[in-house]
Amino acid sequence: MATSNSRSCLKYLLHLAHDNLDFRLPEITALLALRGKPFHPCENFREKAPFWCLNDLSEEDVHSIMTRSICAKSAFELWGHGQTHSELKASLLNYPPENMSPFTHKDSTYRINVYTFNKTLEFADRIKRIDALEYLSFEGTVSLKSPQHIFCLLEDYGTDPNNIPEQPNYIYFGRWIADGQRELIRSHSVKNRHFIGNTSMDAGLSFIMANHAKVKENDIVFDPFVGTGSLLVACSHFGAYVCGTDIDYNTIHGKGRSSRKNQTWRGPDENIRANLRQYGTEKMYLDVMVSDASKPVWREAALFDAIITDPPYGIRESTRRTGSNKDITRPPEESHIPVSQAYHLSDIFADLLNFSAHHLVMGGRLVYWLPIYRPEYCDEMVPHHPCLRLISNCEQTLSSHTSRRLITMEKIRGPEEVDRLAHLADLRFSPYQGHNAFREKYFSGLNKREGEDV
Template identity: 65%
Template structure:
């Protein structure tokens, strides 16, 4: 569709008071919108003003039709609402001029005498009294509305949106930008509350925040009838988000108690897990049990799948060694002894599973078992003072699509890495990292745990010192 024929759209993104929508995670929102538009088979365009307004919760987009806009809102968890933009200005006068220049033939279908309407006012970073809102609505009386006002069930809702910047300590007297448009649809932010970990039946120490889980599913372009796999499944939070979008889900984890819902509970004031606390029960809680394939006790360092098995997406959060141990079965000495005895009847023991090895095994698995065009989405922990793009693990079969940072502390963060399989896996790709000249820089991931806790120790010492002053 030619750009000139596209529909000007205004999207309101809700950054404030949200763990995954602060400006540090702004790129997550961008990728979320682009990934969501993929399902509608169109490329999402941003007007030039978008690139100049990262500090605004209002983004001006361009897309082929209203139907596409509604479809976009059915996927994204980043956007609060989407509007057909009728006018925009840096002042009230500019807005009014913009509205007067908006084509009358585009307004007419929504202003007819047999249609009811309502106008609402929303301000970002400033609170207005009801009287002030009414005054602003009255100032729009030049618009040629022919229908009646209906505040309860109008046919169409129009919004006057005012942006007062992002600094709550420096609120300008007049808005920085004003927008007026027709409401089209709301995003899927209600899912964050509906799938909140706080009310989930089965949780663990590292259960993924619902918002981030849905973002990861969108980054993975999960769609109905896909098969999605999580090799570090834990309590299955990532499976739930993928199942919501219609995928069939499965996973593995080395922790027998977690997979079978046994042992101590992670929930406050509960000592032991109940008999029905498991991943399957979580999917049943949300009416998604039909999308559950299975979860298995398995070591991620040793692939259990036969050749020919393919997944549409691998979405996971590998253990960092902070709140969950990084383990794999066997050790060098134990494996040597077993080889000498030549027997398989033994009880597996576990050894440390270095983070660099976890990441390479994960990429190798994705390269071999993803369908061509399938996506790997995972979190990479990073010690910020030493971060460079060179430490992001690579594989010849996988192309890096996006790299989004989420700050954890002053010295650590984690990056949401999205990769896409662009080449069929061959035997020579199995140990590609050994030939990788950048392999040594990846080894720095192994000391992330020590660096993380060194920062915590320094912070505690500083707080104790300050309290003694």
């Protein structure tokens, strides 16, 4: 049988999940970068469309993407496409026979599926679609249960459920290669996780963040606001060694009240290590410790391949750091719970970017969530650092007036002493100081909305 390397003029089709639309392109681009491949879409590429046609890839590249992608549902070797079934037929008949023959010869078994986006076809209509493909030279035997090769006719009826056209906007036909990793959303659901908290990150978003960070096998990944370790779970799944810190003693040690319904207190084995054990990745667990993200505790070195985190916004978790605004003339009494004070969001981000500039390896990525008040948002509010280059900025809407943006940055040079306070001289710093009032704006908008509902 001919290999994919000996076949020419290959294009590949990705079927994307129609959620988290902003996150899809950065994820696929990052996964291609892990293979050393650029993102080369075919002409007429539309980022929000459910189907993307890509050039300059091998089948191995596509398989690699699909072993990790949360945003992509399926991938196909594209054999033909068109705006109508007539155009599709012409395109398929023009496809090189030598590219088809390894999958259509008489000793092969196959099945043809019909998939429609934004429209449901009756079974009889699906059969008609398949019968209309009789002009293709399939010489093998149909096998519905266990075919060697699966082919798919995909019809795109647009993205507006209130305005579905009679005929598809576009039609594709290709050979199925692989499915994405959407199953991870279910298998790693927080609902079934051993150890959770009030702000445990959604499983799907955790894996997307790991992909945006280009986390790979044997990387060392750090989360400075680790909480219950959802991001560590996702990164360890991709073979990275994981560690983290958090200022909350009870969370780090799995003590105190449980966040689970009908459970008063956490059990003795509820902790981050147990979460990794649940998914078979305990060997990737380095450790977690109680630490203040605003205080330096690490030696001055590039230690981490990726830093991935979800800082507290002051809504369900407080933004605190150790210290006091009062002058302390005598040492405090012994206690493992230090005095704390407010930790403004702008300071959190400034410290996070400075920490990343010092402790990321060159080319390492920082991925974090930035909460924003939508009526006042502008791109200048995204924190900036001279050692870090902005890669992507993706929005997840939380309400009519608030959202959070997933920011991905990459280290492009080593830090210098002047970089530590560079944000204070940067014109961008003043706008993103507005994040300090996010909590007040969040509840102000919530109260306004509730008042309108009354």
